Amino acid sequence: MKDSLGRLVDVLTSLPGIxxxxxxxxxxxxxxxxxxxxxxxxxxxxxxxxLHLCPLCxxxxxxxxxxxxxxxxxxxSTICVVxxxxxxxxxxxxxxxxxxxxxxxxxxxxxxxxxxxxxHIKELVERVRREKIVEIIxxxxxxxxxEATANYIAQLLxxxxxxxxxxxxxxxxxxxxxxxxxxxxxxxxxxxxxx
Amino acid sequence: MKDSLGRLVDVLTSLPGIxxxxxxxxxxxxxxxxxxxxxxxxxxxxxxxxLHLCPLCxxxxxxxxxxxxxxxxxxxSTICVVxxxxxxxxxxxxxxxxxxxxxxxxxxxxxxxxxxxxxHIKELVERVRREKIVEIIxxxxxxxxxEATANYIAQLLxxxxxxxxxxxxxxxxxxxxxxxxxxxxxxxxxxxxxx
Numbered sequence: 001m002k003d004s005l006g007r008l009v010d011v012l013t014s015l016p017g018i019x020x021x022x023x024x025x026x027x028x029x030x031x032x033x034x035x036x037x038x039x040x041x042x043x044x045x046x047x048x049x050x051l052h053l054c055p056l057c058x059x060x061x062x063x064x065x066x067x068x069x070x071x072x073x074x075x076x077s078t079i080c081v082v083x084x085x086x087x088x089x090x091x092x093x094x095x096x097x098x099x100x101x102x103x104x105x106x107x108x109x110x111x112x113x114x115x116x117x118x119x120h121i122k123e124l125v126e127r128v129r130r131e132k133i134v135e136i137i138x139x140x141x142x143x144x145x146x147e148a149t150a151n152y153i154a155q156l157l158x159x160x161x162x163x164x165x166x167x168x169x170x171x172x173x174x175x176x177x178x179x180x181x182x183x184x185x186x187x188x189x190x191x192x193x194x195x
Numbered sequence: 196m197k198d199s200l201g202r203l204v205d206v207l208t209s210l211p212g213i214x215x216x217x218x219x220x221x222x223x224x225x226x227x228x229x230x231x232x233x234x235x236x237x238x239x240x241x242x243x244x245x246l247h248l249c250p251l252c253x254x255x256x257x258x259x260x261x262x263x264x265x266x267x268x269x270x271x272s273t274i275c276v277v278x279x280x281x282x283x284x285x286x287x288x289x290x291x292x293x294x295x296x297x298x299x300x301x302x303x304x305x306x307x308x309x310x311x312x313x314x315h316i317k318e319l320v321e322r323v324r325r326e327k328i329v330e331i332i333x334x335x336x337x338x339x340x341x342e343a344t345a346n347y348i349a350q351l352l353x354x355x356x357x358x359x360x361x362x363x364x365x366x367x368x369x370x371x372x373x374x375x376x377x378x379x380x381x382x383x384x385x386x387x388x389x390x
Binding site: 010014029031034046048085086089 | 198199200202203205206207209210211212213217219220221222223224225226227229231232233234235236238239240241242243245246255256257262279280281284285
């Protein structure tokens with residue numbers, strides 16, 4: 001039977017991006033500094049207990065509305081549609097988007113039985129109908145599923161008279177043509193702009 | 196003010212080997228799967244509360260004696276001296292050492308005010324005096340402090356009539372002479388054996 005140390009290493013190894021060696025290192029760090037362990041326990045518990053989904057955009061929040069939806073200074077006529085709450089987190093760190101968000105909670109994936117009804121697409125359509133929306137920027141990932149979801153949303157929303165755009169796909173800044181795959185290069189040519 | 200999500204990311208980032216991006220990924224994983232978060236909380240709490248140091252070898256254990264010290268089938272006449280409990284964990288995975296262990300809890304480091312009295316060296320001397328010890332294998336890390344600690348222990352124990360040995364330092368298996376530093380190459384020559 002495993003003791004509590006072995007079990008802790010197992011649990012830590014099950015977290016994304018943590019291998020067995022890192023898990024061991026973290027486990028011994030927590031045992032050597034039990035106060036850090038208590039801080040971690042409190043942080044996980046309070047995050048799990050206090051965070052819930054914003055009823056408007058489905059991002060995580062502690063309040064009735066998330067800080068972005070509640071912020072009157074943001075541009076509420078432009079909604080950026082993303083797959084997961086972490087995408088909001090990442091985009092907010094760039095400060096690039098001044099509008100609000102809508103988190104789908106995944107992408108369409110028929111093979112995994114994820115259809116439109118499993119995502120927050122119905123609520124997006126309701127927002128477009130209810131609020132004065134000018135543009136929907138679809139920022140799902142440039143994967144097969146992300147593209148399919150973007151196209152589905154565009155077909156659904158365009159008849160409602162809203163502009164639907166897609167973030168550009170191309171060679172990443174600092175990237176290398178040599179290392180780019182064919183599809184990315186094709187998208188980079190498609191999206192070229194006059195200098 | 197940061198919300199509980201920001202705080203969780205901060206706490207996770209403070210763990211060894213976890214950068215900001217990994218911390219974000221783990222935090223969102225725990226929020227998306229709150230049951231995994233609860234399992235993590237329980238594992239950290241039970242490890243912190245149930246594990247303590249073995250009074251004989253100072254490895255972590257849940258019992259009065261650690262499973263290695265309590266195991267009558269192990270060779271109790273050979274003690275492997277290591278810096279930290281994780282070293283026992285690593286060595287046990289190789290199955291190389293059939294004796295018992297003694298965890299120092301660190302290395303001699305005058306600059307950090309770590310003298311012999313801060314480590315479990317006195318208890319090691321007592322074990323050598325009390326038990327029938329044939330050999331002490333010093334497996335501290337091959338750093339300046341690890342070597343100094345090994346030499347200190349050897350000077351202390353040799354007068355007691357016990358054999359004190361040091362694990363070999365050399366080119367790691369699968370390693371490359373080209374990448375080895377001068378000191379390692381020097382040790383590899385010193386420790387050469389006839390073929």
